[in-house]
Amino acid sequence: MAMTYASPGAEDLRLAADQLAARLPSALAPFARIAFNYRWCWTAGGAGLFAAIDAHRWEACGRNPVRLLQEAPTGALEQAAGDRQLTRRVYSLEECIAVEASQPTQVDGFDSTHPVAFLCAEYGVHASLPVYAGGLGVLAGDLVKAASDMGLPFVAVGLLYGQGYFRQRIDISGWQNEYWVPSDPPRLPGAPVTLDGVEPMKIRVPIRGREVAVQIWRFAIGRVPLFLLDTDVSDNEPVDRWITSRLYVGDRDTRLAQYALLGIGGVRALRAMGIEPAVYHLNEGHPALAPLELAAEAVAAGAAFEDAFESARARTVFTTHTPVPAGNESYAPEEMTRVFAGLDERLGTDWDTLLSLARVHAANREEPPGMTALALRASRARNGVSLRHGGVARRIWRPVFGAGTDDEVPIGHVTNGVHLPTWMADPLRALLDAQLGEGWQARTTEPETWDRIADLPDAELWRARCELRGKLVDYVRERATLDRLSRGEAADYVEQAQRAFDPDRLTIGFARRLATYKRLYLMNRDLGRALKLLREPNPIQILLAGKAHPSDDGAKRVVQELFGARRAPRVGERIAYLHDYDMGMAAFLIAGCDVWVNLPRPPLEASGTSGMKAAMNGVLNLSVLDGWWAEGYDGSNGWAISGDEDPDHEAQDARDAGTLLDLLEKEVIPLFYDRDADGVPRGWMQRAKAAIRTAGLQFSARRMLRDYVDRAYRVEP
Numbered sequence: 001m002a003m004t005y006a007s008p009g010a011e012d013l014r015l016a017a018d019q020l021a022a023r024l025p026s027a028l029a030p031f032a033r034i035a036f037n038y039r040w041c042w043t044a045g046g047a048g049l050f051a052a053i054d055a056h057r058w059e060a061c062g063r064n065p066v067r068l069l070q071e072a073p074t075g076a077l078e079q080a081a082g083d084r085q086l087t088r089r090v091y092s093l094e095e096c097i098a099v100e101a102s103q104p105t106q107v108d109g110f111d112s113t114h115p116v117a118f119l120c121a122e123y124g125v126h127a128s129l130p131v132y133a134g135g136l137g138v139l140a141g142d143l144v145k146a147a148s149d150m151g152l153p154f155v156a157v158g159l160l161y162g163q164g165y166f167r168q169r170i171d172i173s174g175w176q177n178e179y180w181v182p183s184d185p186p187r188l189p190g191a192p193v194t195l196d197g198v199e200p201m202k203i204r205v206p207i208r209g210r211e212v213a214v215q216i217w218r219f220a221i222g223r224v225p226l227f228l229l230d231t232d233v234s235d236n237e238p239v240d241r242w243i244t245s246r247l248y249v250g251d252r253d254t255r256l257a258q259y260a261l262l263g264i265g266g267v268r269a270l271r272a273m274g275i276e277p278a279v280y281h282l283n284e285g286h287p288a289l290a291p292l293e294l295a296a297e298a299v300a301a302g303a304a305f306e307d308a309f310e311s312a313r314a315r316t317v318f319t320t321h322t323p324v325p326a327g328n329e330s331y332a333p334e335e336m337t338r339v340f341a342g343l344d345e346r347l348g349t350d351w352d353t354l355l356s357l358a359r360v361h362a363a364n365r366e367e368p369p370g371m372t373a374l375a376l377r378a379s380r381a382r383n384g385v386s387l388r389h390g391g392v393a394r395r396i397w398r399p400v401f402g403a404g405t406d407d408e409v410p411i412g413h414v415t416n417g418v419h420l421p422t423w424m425a426d427p428l429r430a431l432l433d434a435q436l437g438e439g440w441q442a443r444t445t446e447p448e449t450w451d452r453i454a455d456l457p458d459a460e461l462w463r464a465r466c467e468l469r470g471k472l473v474d475y476v477r478e479r480a481t482l483d484r485l486s487r488g489e490a491a492d493y494v495e496q497a498q499r500a501f502d503p504d505r506l507t508i509g510f511a512r513r514l515a516t517y518k519r520l521y522l523m524n525r526d527l528g529r530a531l532k533l534l535r536e537p538n539p540i541q542i543l544l545a546g547k548a549h550p551s552d553d554g555a556k557r558v559v560q561e562l563f564g565a566r567r568a569p570r571v572g573e574r575i576a577y578l579h580d581y582d583m584g585m586a587a588f589l590i591a592g593c594d595v596w597v598n599l600p601r602p603p604l605e606a607s608g609t610s611g612m613k614a615a616m617n618g619v620l621n622l623s624v625l626d627g628w629w630a631e632g633y634d635g636s637n638g639w640a641i642s643g644d645e646d647p648d649h650e651a652q653d654a655r656d657a658g659t660l661l662d663l664l665e666k667e668v669i670p671l672f673y674d675r676d677a678d679g680v681p682r683g684w685m686q687r688a689k690a691a692i693r694t695a696g697l698q699f700s701a702r703r704m705l706r707d708y709v710d711r712a713y714r715v716e717p
């Protein structure tokens, strides 16, 4: 049988599922099979099937279905096996997944022997697979799911971090502490790829002058295989086993080793599995060595470096996500030549040539090289992640291309999008199923699909919004109580969390990575005025969450300052800072808040995606006109703060903090509490419908993937 991208490791996953099934009552066998393909997590009711076995254990296992089936008590398993309704539902889910899996994956120009290969340092597929940190990873996960939905031949390659990304605890002084939790790969819903069903296959990757052994894990994301590389194998020395320990480790040497593994190892892994991609998509600069490894293959076959590089470039496309040069790390030449040792020889060239490819100004030997410049030079198509960010990227990277004007810089844009079945909450999805007609999810990119949303009865939409806010409030009460207890807070403050947060109160959310440019501090810049908004008769409540990078003390101080105000009147029951933001928490927040706030300093928000997720659920954005919101805001679907750049940051902060409070006082709060005789906020519902339409039509992962196919993958070299 010809090797297609779908084959390697597929049998290994089946064996792992069979082994798990053998330990379960036979009626539960389909659960074991479903557990090894994340397709369940974007099927309505999928998660509920696992929760039905043992709701408590499901949460305790971090919603990892394999662990649930391994750890659930025998009594719970036997009871589930005897539940005819449950077993019927799981059989029918398995059937649906099998029907979809059996359909050919084919999109013009790509077939199963020549898929798109996507390389990324992180993937946010589900909270139970801890190989993501934030936006970049969740976007990659959403893209992979969209590829599965659309039947695009697609393989994804990343790293399997033994300890994932850091977890966050905030202490009694308001300071963030980090800790790491082993992700225990053998209990994740994946399997090492073998050639013979027994021995995991291994590839070798030259890193720091050693041939590091690498094992490849396969995870199934619907119809897309996700291959994760792992150096934690006994053949390796401890420093090499550490390469895949943590995502975005602090130490530069290990970080470069991760880039070597992802780029060189990614190409080698696909080659070893017999997969021949039509195109390689580098998502952010981390995998930028991939095209060099492709070139090295050609050089080994006798090509000259220049020709080999050109032909690799013709198969590579690159997406940049960072809006500032400083966000694109650079390294000392010696750091690169040490970790990437031997690359010069394998490419039949010298380090001077290679390092100049990785410099913004190729001829400036004083400039430290970086992965982004290399990726830009080594790809045939390049893009930023929103219309505005495309322009910013052309401005920043102009010297790479020696272009006379920004307009001549060959960088376009594909605006990010989010995976609707993942992020649209069930009550909303059920409403739209009834309103938009059969199969609407496959037609989200057609404007007509959304026409009928205008006729959605306000009262029904309001009921769904209230249900989601209610679920969020339950979640927050429980989480905030535990957070406060674990910090050792005073009993009265803990109790405020328990009874606080009203399911009928206007709820404002701000949750994201806490880089300084996100300007969380604008929220408490005019503290006295902000606290007044918490008062009756029309009070608001505020939910905050987010992790600061472990080495970003500035961002940690912002959190600490916020904590300083936590014992002010009414704050204990109206404001909560939730520990340890992740995808599971994000799902509650983006669906249950009423207003989603984003305050980046323009133009530093390349895109932002949490606001799209919120809008899809009828949540109204109140944001700076930067990133996606500069494209999405139309006057009817939320509120805007100026996106103008201003070199005087202090003045800009004062102005924007003032606008934020003005909008809340004069527009947002009055509109939310303006109710008709039935208690429905009519004006708010108009805006909510506009928001759903905007996000569904323009900011879905389907639209994003279609753009990638049209603007990047399909472009002929």
Ligand SMILES: *Cc1c(COP(=O)(O)O)cnc(C)c1O
Binding pocket: 133, 134, 135, 136, 138, 511, 512, 513, 581, 582, 583, 586, 607, 608, 609, 610, 611, 613
């Ligand atoms: C969507 C998402 C993000 C990205 O949100 P931004 O708006 O880009 O900050 C980060 N983390 C998680 C867990 C998400 O789900």
